[in-house]
Amino acid sequence: MGIHMDDNIHAPTVASGPSSTGEPARDPAKLSMVDLMQEKQRIEEELSALSEVLGSHGVHMSTSLTTFDGFPRDDIDVAQIRTIRAKIIKLRYDHKEVMKHLETGVHAHFANLQRAQEPTSTINNTNGSVGASNSTTESSSSDTGMLSPPFAKVNSVAAGSPADQAGLRLGDTIRSFGSVNWINHERLSKVAELVQQNEGRTLIVKVSRQNEAGSLAELNLELVPRRDWGGRGLLGCHLVLL
Known part of the structure; x- marks a missing residue:
């Protein structure tokens, strides 16, 4: 992730992360939107911490851990780095799953907003001449309803x-x-x-x-x-x- 900090490779942040406590994984399909957002933030924070540890040791996810002739490098803690990389791979998968359910929930929320607006448009349009403007109203509702919040x-x-x-x-x-x-x-x-x-x-x-x-x-x-x-x-x- 391109993050370089000064944490030591044996920093306690690695061992104290949520995925290292034995806490059972949360099923994204069963979480509310609020819980999904919290899970997303938790995973991103742990990914950031683990990436900082890798960066402090001068390696990243694709850095070779062996010498040119195939022996483990003796200038780094190869076992520790492999453990961290495995955690990062697992967290990236978890993050992808959370994002999938989060995006599905967002789209469903906006779709519900749009449907909630449609009956009002139908009630207000009682004749053919106003009905022509109905499509404009619905189009406008659709355009604004699917807008993402600014960040x-x-x-x-x-x-x-x-x-x-x-x-x-x-x-x-x-x-x-x-x-x-x-x-x-x-x-x-x-x-x-x-x-x-x-x-x-x-x-x-x-x-x-x-x-x-x-x-x-x-x-x-x-x-x-x-x-x-x-x-x-x-x-x-x-x-x-x-």
């Missing part, structure tokens, strides 16, 4: 930067950044990872912006990360968590 805010935008050229503005709130949203942004680390992996490629950024009338406008912006714009970074903007 970040644009804190600054450099003039002439990729973010500026895409149309990002100070104060915009981010609902999704490519495939990253409020569920999986992991304290914005996934945004940075996505940007690094997509230099020169177009990313769709969904933002909310308050207009002069005080209402929110929903925009889909095309942002192309690049480093040749004359400033620092690939975006030229700064995001902060909401």
Whole structure:
């Protein structure tokens, strides 16, 4: 995960993690949305702690643990690192399962909101002429009902930067950044990872912006990360968590 800290390889955080206590695994299918969010956070915190331990020893998940001639390296604790890697693999699987159920729950929640709005639209439309506007109302409800909650805010935008050229503005709130949203942004680390992996490629950024009338406008912006714009970074903007 690219996290490098100064924890010792034998730091007690490894042994004291929730997955190391013998506590039975929680079945994501039986958890509420609140419990799923808590489980997601717990897993991410433990993954972060384990990754910090690997990083402190100068290794990551794909670092070779053997010498060029196939013997275990004697400059690292190979057994400990293998144990940590196994825990990380298990936690990543658990995280994927939690995310699957969490996303299913979110979609079901928004679908219920949309269905709850439809009867009102039907009651208010009592003749054919108003019925024409009914499809517009339902379309609008569908568009807004499926919007993800914002998770970040644009804190600054450099003039002439990729973010500026895409149309990002100070104060915009981010609902999704490519495939990253409020569920999986992991304290914005996934945004940075996505940007690094997509230099020169177009990313769709969904933002909310308050207009002069005080209402929110929903925009889909095309942002192309690049480093040749004359400033620092690939975006030229700064995001902060909401």
